[in-house]
Amino acid sequence: MGQEALWNSSRNHYRFFEFDQAAKGYLTVAQDPKFAGSEHRKEALGLTASLLDNDQQYGKAAELYKRYSEAVSDKPQDSAQAYFFSCNAYEKAKENSKQSACLKDFIKKFNNQPEAGDLVVQAHMKQAVITEQTSRDKNAVLNAYKKVRDEFIAKRLPAATPAAGFAAKADFLIVEEKFKAFQKKELKFGSKPDQIKKTFEAFTRRVEGV
Numbered sequence: 001m002g003q004e005a006l007w008n009s010s011r012n013h014y015r016f017f018e019f020d021q022a023a024k025g026y027l028t029v030a031q032d033p034k035f036a037g038s039e040h041r042k043e044a045l046g047l048t049a050s051l052l053d054n055d056q057q058y059g060k061a062a063e064l065y066k067r068y069s070e071a072v073s074d075k076p077q078d079s080a081q082a083y084f085f086s087c088n089a090y091e092k093a094k095e096n097s098k099q100s101a102c103l104k105d106f107i108k109k110f111n112n113q114p115e116a117g118d119l120v121v122q123a124h125m126k127q128a129v130i131t132e133q134t135s136r137d138k139n140a141v142l143n144a145y146k147k148v149r150d151e152f153i154a155k156r157l158p159a160a161t162p163a164a165g166f167a168a169k170a171d172f173l174i175v176e177e178k179f180k181a182f183q184k185k186e187l188k189f190g191s192k193p194d195q196i197k198k199t200f201e202a203f204t205r206r207v208e209g210v
Contacts, residue, residue, distance in 0.1 A: 003029070003038045023051040042071045046082065053085070058093035062086040062102070080116035083109065084123065096130055103127050117155040121163035124148045125170065145170040
């Protein structure tokens with residue numbers, strides 16, 4: 001079957017909800033050497049990744065998302081989005097170690113690209129959640145959430161972005177954790193009113209200085 005014939009056949013399979021056949025055709029266009037010159041090669045790679053993702057074949061989808069990210073590296077925003085989808089696929093598969101490694105690679109790869117700023121903050125948030133779920137080290141968890149907030153501030157992202165929501169949530173969790181620690185601490189107020197005031201002011205300074 002020729003290049004355009006296979007491409008159109010795959011599109012028809014997709015149109016009629018025959019997703020297995022569509023994915024098979026798209027994957028052939030994407031990686032068979034016979035179709036190396038096809039103008040649809042990159043798009044086919046991304047479509048295959050999406051179809052496998054929807055079919056819960058997360059491991060295969062993750063790898064194809066990474067390949068698609070590399071294939072469209074001339075488009076930084078699309079490249080970052082595809083790589084981020086790869087990490088999300090590992091998350092859906094509940095593979096924490098692979099997700100964490102993917103997020104670290106994502107941050108390293110796209111941290112200095114302005115187009116990926118929002119996704120980088122989200123990646124730090126997902127790392128913080130993983131740290132909270134897997135670590136007993138409260139300082140490590142606290143530092144992970146601090147990183148979310150600090151990255152949002154450093155990248156000077158707009159307020160009306162998902163990253164702003166993650167930064168606000170991280171900030172809330174930081175303060176909440178500090179307040180829990182404050183509640184557990186045995187306080188010695190003394191007998192003078194100004195000593196009580198100083199105790200609470202000291203706590204407030206610690207929270208604000210996080």
